[in-house]
Ligand SMILES: NC(=O)C1=CN([C@@H]2O[C@H](COP(=O)(O)OP(=O)(O)OC[C@H]3O[C@@H](n4cnc5c(N)ncnc54)[C@H](OP(=O)(O)O)[C@@H]3O)[C@@H](O)[C@H]2O)C=CC1
């Protein structure tokens with residue numbers, strides 16, 4: 269089948285019944301490059317029609333052609349997966365490691381939301397509005413593992429995703445950063461379904477999300493860092509020549525009674541420069557990235573939407589901008605301790621998860637890594 273003159277690639281979705289899986293289905297149900305071919309979830313869901321297996325929570329209906337599709341077990345040999353040109357994973361991290369590896373070993377291409385392979389030295393950790401150049405390590409991943417076709421690409425933790433886009437704009441405009449302090453206010457949907465009990469989150473703020481702070485502190489440096497000249501090793505933001513060093517990132521993460529949309533309060537110190545607030549606002553406004561240059565279908569017209577009003581961004585008002593594929597930034601102001609501080613907002617299930625995986629795969633198609 270073709271769409272817009274291009275042959276559509278059959279795709280599978282692992283964890284198709286979950287919070288991220290549902291977004292995959294919504295976003296892929298009318299996609300110009302990809303056509304949903306196989307759905308996988310746990311043995312609790314396998315063998316059932318999708319509409320019966322899932323607790324659909326989105327405000328658009330389950331696409332008709334998906335409703336009656338039978339959910340498979342997450343095995344590369346299960347019906348449909350072998351023909352898939354890409355397999356998207358929204359699997360729980362407890363099971364993602366082994367399942368994604370079994371798909372890779374079967375020479376399938378995985379774009380994963382789970383944390384399991386983000387720190388793997390062979391796997392790119394890609395925020396599509398920041399570092400798709402890291403896809404260049406794929407040849408090395410396949411060669412090292414002796415695989416002709418299979419590989420794994422990961423996308424970042426959802427809060428990290430919202431943070432690194434404005435940080436990338438700052439580094440692009442004014443050179444390396446030295447220190448970042450970030451405090452998040454994270455939506456309930458970030459913990460999947462059914463997630464945080466209502467008696468814990470209503471009328472409350474929970475000042476702890478297990479493992480989240482360490483992920484933000486570590487992932488930021490892999491994403492904003494580079495690859496060596498032979499495309500075989502990530503520098504984790506430490507350049508050989510000493511031009512830049514690891515960014516010190518300190519994160520505090522909290523859960524708040526918002527359904528979708530992670531907000532973060534960020535303070536930044538530059539390593540060498542001292543731009544004005546107007547120059548920083550201009551850098552945010554004018555930030556452009558490779559996904560936009562390649563004009564892939566999910567790339568937002570603006571990677572960063574800069575809000576002028578003093579009470580924006582807000583999750584309820586701003587998370588749907590550009591179909592949840594951009595980062596909103598506002599309240600850019602001087603920081604009396606560091607150099608600048610601002611607020612950012614990301615839709616945690618779209619750009620923070622499913623949209624990033626899809627955009628990464630679109631970029632991989634454009635780079636000839638998926639055929
Ligand atoms: N929600 C978010 O904002 C974000 C989530 N992520 C990551 O994405 C992944 C999915 O998260 P989310 O959608 O929120 O989680 P959910 O809990 O909502 O969904 C989990 C999915 O994993 C499946 N699953 C669970 N156990 C097994 C198993 N043993 N074998 C096969 N499938 C299994 C579930 O199937 P079943 O319905 O049959 O139980 C379900 O489809 C996680 O790794 C998460 O960390 C990343 C960024 C943001």
Ligand SMILES: N[C@@H](CC(=O)OP(=O)(O)O)C(=O)O
Pocket residue numbers: 361381382383424425426454455457458459477480483616
């Ligand atoms: N921990 C995130 C969501 C998530 O699953 O993150 P990760 O993919 O990094 O495990 C949240 O609670 O909002």
